[in-house]
Amino acid sequence: MVLKGSAMMIYIGIMLLLLFIPNSLTKSIVYSPAPQPQPPHDSSMYGATPHSLKPQECAPKCTNRCSKTAFKKPCMFFCQKCCATCLCVPPGTYGNKQYCPCYNTWKTKRGGPKCP
Numbered sequence: 001m002v003l004k005g006s007a008m009m010i011y012i013g014i015m016l017l018l019l020f021i022p023n024s025l026t027k028s029i030v031y032s033p034a035p036q037p038q039p040p041h042d043s044s045m046y047g048a049t050p051h052s053l054k055p056q057e058c059a060p061k062c063t064n065r066c067s068k069t070a071f072k073k074p075c076m077f078f079c080q081k082c083c084a085t086c087l088c089v090p091p092g093t094y095g096n097k098q099y100c101p102c103y104n105t106w107k108t109k110r111g112g113p114k115c116p
Helices: 002-020 055-065 072-086 103-107
Strands: none
Touching: 055 072, 072 103
């Protein structure tokens, strides 16, 4: 019976000791955030943000932008004009103007979009 009582007292003593260990000792482990996966480099998005192109890079981007239209000559004219000012061309052949805000804000005299 004495052995059981002393074992119980040792157990209670260890538990009380663990409760009063300073937090600085228990927080010595520092966890670094896990590395986030990077999206793959998408070459089609290059030049889609404002001022990310050089003026000489406008022609190939506009050729791609105007590739599916029936009105290639006016599309190329206005696309190159917009690209020279904005230094960006939205990705794809239509839409996606949110990537190049200058395309949305530049309007014709009638209020329509100037850039294709």
